[in-house]
Amino acid sequence: MNTDENFHDEMGDNHIASSDATPLRSDAFDRTDDEKIEIIKKDVENILNTLGLDLTDDSLKGTPNRVAKMFVKEIFGGLNPAKKPSSSTFDNKYKYNEMLVEKNIVVYSTCEHHLLPIVGRAHVAYISNGTVVGLSKMNRIVDYFAKRPQVQERLTIQIVNELKKVLNTEDVACVIDAKHLCVNSRGIRDIESSTVTAEFGGRFQEESVRKEFLDYIKLETKF
Numbered sequence: 001m002n003t004d005e006n007f008h009d010e011m012g013d014n015h016i017a018s019s020d021a022t023p024l025r026s027d028a029f030d031r032t033d034d035e036k037i038e039i040i041k042k043d044v045e046n047i048l049n050t051l052g053l054d055l056t057d058d059s060l061k062g063t064p065n066r067v068a069k070m071f072v073k074e075i076f077g078g079l080n081p082a083k084k085p086s087s088s089t090f091d092n093k094y095k096y097n098e099m100l101v102e103k104n105i106v107v108y109s110t111c112e113h114h115l116l117p118i119v120g121r122a123h124v125a126y127i128s129n130g131t132v133v134g135l136s137k138m139n140r141i142v143d144y145f146a147k148r149p150q151v152q153e154r155l156t157i158q159i160v161n162e163l164k165k166v167l168n169t170e171d172v173a174c175v176i177d178a179k180h181l182c183v184n185s186r187g188i189r190d191i192e193s194s195t196v197t198a199e200f201g202g203r204f205q206e207e208s209v210r211k212e213f214l215d216y217i218k219l220e221t222k223f
């Protein structure tokens with residue numbers, strides 16, 4: 001898919017954002033990554049200068065460029081729909097009709113309110129409607145949407161909606177258990193708390209199916 005089609009896919013018809021879409025401006029990808037890095041580098045320089053730091057110090061002088069590259073290429077690299085992983089699917093020839101659960105997928109994301117890390121685990125499940133997806137593609141989809149400024153609720157829904165499209169079924173679910181450093185390391189500074197979010201599509205709304213999934217993942221906080 002080219003970038004335009006991916007952007008359209010992300011934003012929905014007529015570029016009206018779907019309710020789970022990350023709020024992006026329509027010119028979000030007019031600049032190249034390198035152009036963005038140059039601009040952000042200056043912005044970070046400005047922040048550090050304002051804080052009174054000496055950017056000629058050899059430990060600090062590379063920081064603006066390092067942070068700019070990290071924002072564009074790494075922690076916010078999933079903003080660009082052109083980077084959405086392609087998901088190989090296969091026929092369910094073997095007629096595996098039970099749920100498949102990919103659990104304990106590591107999540108590193110960034111809270112969009114404070115730009116601090118969100119660290120946790122995602123658990124994803126689906127029931128095949130004739131199609132199966134390569135296992136690693138579920139981890140890749142989680143990672144792609146995690147690499148954006150996020151709230152955990154939107155991240156959970158984006159993962160489920162993408163897998164619904166890939167697998168052509170409503171029967172998809174995701175639970176995320178994650179720590180928000182904005183809660184753990186500053187503000188209220190509650191190091192113990194974590195946040196659980198869930199989205200249950202199709203048959204996962206049936207009590208027995210939901211219970212089976214939750215039994216498989218038996219939430220224990222492991223970070």
Ligand SMILES: Nc1nc2c(ncn2[C@@H]2O[C@H](COP(=O)(O)OP(=O)(O)OP(=O)(O)O)[C@@H](O)[C@H]2O)c(=O)[nH]1
Binds near residue numbers: 112150151153
């Ligand atoms: N619903 C939701 N809230 C989040 C998420 N990540 C961070 N937050 C919250 O976003 C809120 C932002 O609230 P504000 O009152 O504007 O920010 P603040 O003054 O820094 O608040 P404190 O964090 O309480 O110090 C905080 O309560 C955060 O805990 C998330 O993924 N989902």
Ligand SMILES: [Zn+2]
Binds near residue numbers: 183
């Ligand atoms: Zn936060």
